[in-house]
Structure formats: structure tokens, C-alpha cells
Amino acid sequence: MINFKMSELIYSEIANKNNISNVPDINSLDNLLNLIVYCLQPIRNLINKPMIITSGFRSKKLNQFVGGIYNSQHLLGCAADFKVLNMSTKDVVKIILNSNIEFDQLINEYDSWVHISFLKNKNRKQFLHKK
């Protein structure tokens, strides 16, 4: 069952507050759907705790505004950042690494949030820990 909503990956409080448009094109929507189906929903099912997306799709403007890198996978709807309530980033990452969930990049970002991306048929299964 999929209980993820596309809005979880598109809505941005920062974009809203700053009047920045954040509307994905059809290709980004397709990528977001793959990210949900193959990555985020399996993680949510596995962890079974409240999982909060802090950043999903980013328009070019929004990405610049939040200081994202120019070729960020968030621009294409291929990446999401999230936190799990009452669970350390380290533990979340450990669970994902011990599962068979597909991903391109899994990043423990400063022990504060998880970045995960999915590229259909091009997943590198690369894990990084930014400190």
C-alpha cells in the first residue's frame, strides 16, 4: 500500500514563505513517483515510524535559495531528505543499508537528516556520511 502523498515531496514551506514557485514538470513527477514507489514507501513500511520529508523536489529557484548544489538530484525529483521521529539518523541509515531497498545515493547528512536518491536502472548504491 502506498500512503505517501506527492505533496509531501513538492510542498515547501520555504518556497511558500518566499513566494518561490515549486512546480515539477512531467519528468520530475515521474522521478518522484519512482522515488516513492521504490525507495521512500519501502523505507516507511520497514521503519514503521513517522517519517517527515524535509525537502523533496526543488525548482531551480528554490534550490538556489536553499544553497543546494547546481546539479542536485532534488532538481529532477530524484532525491528527498527526511527525518524519522524518535530515531537517530545513524540508525535509520543502518536499517536501509541492511535492507534490499534500491537507491542511488544514501547520505547521512551531519547526523541530522537522511538524503536518499533513486535513479531507475542507474542506481549506484553509494553510501556517504557527511560530517
Ligand SMILES: [Zn+2]
Ligand atoms: Zn538532499
